[in-house]
Amino acid sequence: MPAYTLREMMAIAAARQIQDGDIVFCGTGISMLAAMAAKHISAPSSVIFFETGAIDSLLEEVPMAVADPRVMYWTSVNGSLADAFAFMQNRHTGRRVVGIMGAAQIDRFGNLNSTVIGDYRNPRVRFSGSGGACDVASFVGRTIIFMQHEKRKFVKDLDYLTSPGWLQGAKQREKAGLARGGPATVITNMAVMGFDPSTREMVLEAVFPGVSPKKVLEHMQFEVDISQAREFSPPSDEELSILRDKCDPQRLILS
Amino acid sequence: MNTSKDKLMDLAEAIERFVKPGSHLSIGGFTINRNPMAAVYEIIRQKIIGLHLYAHSNGQGVDELVGAGCVDKLEIAYAGSGRFAPTCIRFRKAVENGDIVVEDYSNYQMTLRFLAGAMGVPFLPTRSGLGTSIIDNWGFPSELRQTDPKIPNKKLVVQDNPFLAWGEATRLVLVPAINPDVTILHVQKADRQGTVRIEGLTFADVEQAKAAQHLIITCEELVGSDHLRSAPDQNQIPFFCVDAVVTVSYGAYPTACYRHYDYDPIYLNQYREAAKDDARYQNYLDTFVYGVVNHTMLMERIGRGRCDKITADPRTGYAVDLDRR
Numbered sequence: 001m002p003a004y005t006l007r008e009m010m011a012i013a014a015a016r017q018i019q020d021g022d023i024v025f026c027g028t029g030i031s032m033l034a035a036m037a038a039k040h041i042s043a044p045s046s047v048i049f050f051e052t053g054a055i056d057s058l059l060e061e062v063p064m065a066v067a068d069p070r071v072m073y074w075t076s077v078n079g080s081l082a083d084a085f086a087f088m089q090n091r092h093t094g095r096r097v098v099g100i101m102g103a104a105q106i107d108r109f110g111n112l113n114s115t116v117i118g119d120y121r122n123p124r125v126r127f128s129g130s131g132g133a134c135d136v137a138s139f140v141g142r143t144i145i146f147m148q149h150e151k152r153k154f155v156k157d158l159d160y161l162t163s164p165g166w167l168q169g170a171k172q173r174e175k176a177g178l179a180r181g182g183p184a185t186v187i188t189n190m191a192v193m194g195f196d197p198s199t200r201e202m203v204l205e206a207v208f209p210g211v212s213p214k215k216v217l218e219h220m221q222f223e224v225d226i227s228q229a230r231e232f233s234p235p236s237d238e239e240l241s242i243l244r245d246k247c248d249p250q251r252l253i254l255s
Numbered sequence: 256m257n258t259s260k261d262k263l264m265d266l267a268e269a270i271e272r273f274v275k276p277g278s279h280l281s282i283g284g285f286t287i288n289r290n291p292m293a294a295v296y297e298i299i300r301q302k303i304i305g306l307h308l309y310a311h312s313n314g315q316g317v318d319e320l321v322g323a324g325c326v327d328k329l330e331i332a333y334a335g336s337g338r339f340a341p342t343c344i345r346f347r348k349a350v351e352n353g354d355i356v357v358e359d360y361s362n363y364q365m366t367l368r369f370l371a372g373a374m375g376v377p378f379l380p381t382r383s384g385l386g387t388s389i390i391d392n393w394g395f396p397s398e399l400r401q402t403d404p405k406i407p408n409k410k411l412v413v414q415d416n417p418f419l420a421w422g423e424a425t426r427l428v429l430v431p432a433i434n435p436d437v438t439i440l441h442v443q444k445a446d447r448q449g450t451v452r453i454e455g456l457t458f459a460d461v462e463q464a465k466a467a468q469h470l471i472i473t474c475e476e477l478v479g480s481d482h483l484r485s486a487p488d489q490n491q492i493p494f495f496c497v498d499a500v501v502t503v504s505y506g507a508y509p510t511a512c513y514r515h516y517d518y519d520p521i522y523l524n525q526y527r528e529a530a531k532d533d534a535r536y537q538n539y540l541d542t543f544v545y546g547v548v549n550h551t552m553l554m555e556r557i558g559r560g561r562c563d564k565i566t567a568d569p570r571t572g573y574a575v576d577l578d579r580r
Binding site for chain 2: 064078115123127139164179
């Protein structure tokens, strides 16, 4: 019995990707926890902001939505949607922004679906839709993606492309007119995935303790390069205590 | 445009005067914050149907209007209520059953569409969405776009940058303006003439307000003009945009109103459970919406004890240590 849960490991894996000085765009749930943890552990000068316009929220309590009044407390500025999305794309701040997001489906180039399963006009399953996800994925310097590692979620073909990843591969973002950015990391309940810098295809970077690369592949519809996979170093006691005691003491997200 | 001095009226009258069957409506707020819920419930009680609803990310308000059958067409970026319902449940059912037609945009695209409406230009450009299904998949039938003069002929247009490499963009997505027949906002403070002060995040409320032909303001506190005009840099919406001012305490309940009250986790959790089942949902509507004559009666039914629990702490603007499970 490990001394930590998968969700805790996923949050820490994302927190380790955040660099000091990053401007971190957060969604709801585990992405907020990752950003909060990073600020306490390794990136004290990182800035957490939300698409709703809250800039550098203190987050004494974990918000339940990006419009939760908890994001409005002790900010630098409480702005608007127009402000928040402008910071993600203007030439001075845009490339410093890292976006953390999730989705219902992902393909091998890190494109995401959070809109429908089935036909768009007659869907089998309807999800929330883009919200700010498409905007973030279109604009910011890099994105970190949270996914559950399941065959129905790592798909050959998306039912709907809500948020652009590397589109159809190398140089396709530029061709489409998206100047910068693209997915950097995918964090799942089994592994950490990256993207090959030349082909932009997904590769297996690290597996969580007790998970084999083969098992990871069994949970995906497409093959990825597993030759460079190493074992992920588990969360330290310090990382865990910060995550549990400082970020989510009520265990609203972690449970 | 309305310059009269006194626009104070009660909620039923404001809804009856400005929201008609088939109206193009937009509501303010975001997911579980400052949705104009008292107005939403009044629209449902008045059984106003056939609405064309515009929203960026209005979770609870959208779900209740859709769930009660008031909405035919919806243009939206996100239908979710945070952790309480990552996808709004009645919205999801309505789309899967084909009860409403939906056109998807992103949050920024919707914001720009309201801003374009407020500015009086036909569209605004963005790079958001290039290469995605938001560009390629259109929800509204093309005959609707050809025949309804209140809907633009295209969902959006992708065009090369006419300024060539200027602005580091080769291609742009042009998103069409929205000019709702009526926008409804719930705010913290207003005066009888309609000058508005929003505290905390404004979301896209200001753009939605300025784009609309008619604007209904429900406010937590009706204050004197002197109060607002002594610190005018804190006000967002000039009175001449406003047609109706309605005082409704707890007007955003069960969503939050910064510095006044938090969202009510008990209500939102009960709502989610009711929403999963048609019979239970009907029972929810009969009890909490049709079963009360107005928002004051709803709040009496909720009771003082629960209102006290969600009362905002003056230091933080929310209810500290509220049990939110």
